[in-house]
Amino acid sequence: MRDGTDFVELARIWRGPLVESVHRGTVVVADFEGRLVGSWGDAGLMTFPRSSLKPFQAMALVESGAADAFGLSDEYIAMACASHDAEPFQTGLVGNWLGRLGLTEEALVCGPALPRREDDMATAFAQGGPRRLYHNCSGKHCGFLTVAKHLGAGLDYARPDHPAQKLYLDILSDYLGRDATKLPVGRDGCGLPTLALPMRDLSRAAARLGLGYSGNAARRAAAKRVLGAMTAYPDHLSGLDSPTARIVRATGGRVAVKGGAEGFVMAVVPDRGLGITIKIADGAARAKYGVLARTLGHFGVLPTAEAEALVESVNGQITDSTGAVVGGTEIVFETPVPTSETKATLGFWLGGVKEAFF
Template sequence: MTDATDFVELARIWRGPAVESVHSGAVVVTNIDGRLVGCWGDAGTVTFPRSSLKPFQAIGLIESGAADALGLSDEHIAMACASHGAEPFQVALVEDWLGRLGLDESALVCDPALPRAQGDIVAACQAGGPRRIFHNCSGKHCGFLSVARQLGAGLDYANPANPAQLLYMDVLSEYLGRDARKLPMGYDHCGLPAAAVPMRDMATAMARLAVGWSANSARRAAAKRVVRAMTNHPDHLSGMDAATSRLVRAAKGKVVLKGGAEGYLLAAAPERGLGFAIKVADGGSRVKWGVLARMLGHFGVMPEAEAEALIQLVEPPVPNSNGAGGNRTEIVLETPVPTTPTEASLAFWMGGVKEALFP
């Protein structure tokens, strides 16, 4: 992801009568066969989905038998997919999970952190300060710990050669339709390996996950349980009444989604068999939710009027400190029209060029 021509304008931030900021990015929509249904920007853009990959990582937790062996609930499964704010109910689930493993938080690779909300930060500092269980990825780490133990492997689950990581690579490879081990690899902020993936492949993988697609019956069942946990417990994925929760509830279960750092967002509409990959080029997260809401209207996942109202719900105006004025978000993304010589329509037809060159 190095070329600014990969991207189109997604949103504008207004302050009073003038535009203050502009966010560009890419949006790719595919079906479960990988057919490109819609594209704004280059569909072959290669970048890191970051925490958007957590649902795929959670599949191994169920497929391996670890979830059943530990008696984990769907709330635990949702926490395995979470980028949580360390709200009390989330911390309680992580503590319960470690207790089932007979381990303490020192077994987690992620660094100590503080909760997200101001009140929770104060309480955490009064109780001793940062802890690993407060890290937003602690649920995912519990998942990998559980798989490693179930497979009789060492607890060095951050090691790419650990069987828990190998199982995840196998899962991701099937859903992407390419060998995930050959993707460019870095490390996530939490210390685990992170893959960079063409956006078209990632949208396809999400579409497949949402419908429980797999050649493996155990994996199909695992995918369906992951999706059920995410849609039934959206507050666990981020925080109470966060943008994730508002989108899932407004869509009445017709959408499953997971955000990632640096402006990434994956979503799928199971009934439509569609997957969505969204990347905000500057890494900001404040407009990606509104972009997804616009997509839900464009592709008939929900009525357009409801989708446009949802934009205001997930991207509300931000007031100044005195409660007045502030800024508001305008989603400018429109449906690409192939006969109109716009940057968006050119990308629609050229989408996948970089992907074709990608090894």
């Protein structure tokens, strides 16, 4: 990131009658050739997509034959893409997965963590406290372990030169249309290498993922299976009835969604051949799914009314300690303009919406 000119205003946080905070960011929509279908902010913004890259990592699990070799259903493929809340059904899958590998959770590179939801956290403390199993990336790490075992490589899969990492980078390079090994590398919160890349490039890769774009037949099949798992089991990707799951269900599975840390989210729209990436500049997550829902309406993936209902569904309310609603999130990015005559009130005009009378 360079300066504020990279970003546009995307959302406002209201408390009572006043705007308390503003979220700026970048939205990039591209097709499989990399043509910009829409761009708000700097499409060339170099940033870390973080967990939004997990679908490409999960492709190695399928393409290598490791998933079938260990009898992994699509629920496990979804968990390989997940940044999960460590709900019981999720940790149960991860525990079973490790058992199939003949390993314990100590084989996971990610550190011990706690579940995200209060009831599950209380249960975790009652059963001994933090565990690697609870880490939100434990499914991804099981994926890398599975590829490592299937390839007969060592279990030190965090090494940049490990065969499992090399296969992932080869897949990502194919979909990016550039050599991923030349991209800037940082270290993710789970201990694995993480790449920085231009948002435009990842939007193109997302569009290609939706189309199964590759000269490699096994890779095309892997792309189809990974996306199928993500849309068939959207609760696995984050948590039960999460914004991710709501968007997938609202679109009838026509959109696959994968969030990343620090305000990032990627969406794949196969039937439109589009890839969408969104970055909230300050790293807050609370506005990104509302921005995505608005984007889906802007490009006709959902009818405007359905998209706006989805915006409200995925935007979190601002509450006080008693649970009373005291504010909310307003998505200001591309506010829909009415296309038929309406009775314009003072509030309507002060809200900054222009009537399309002509």
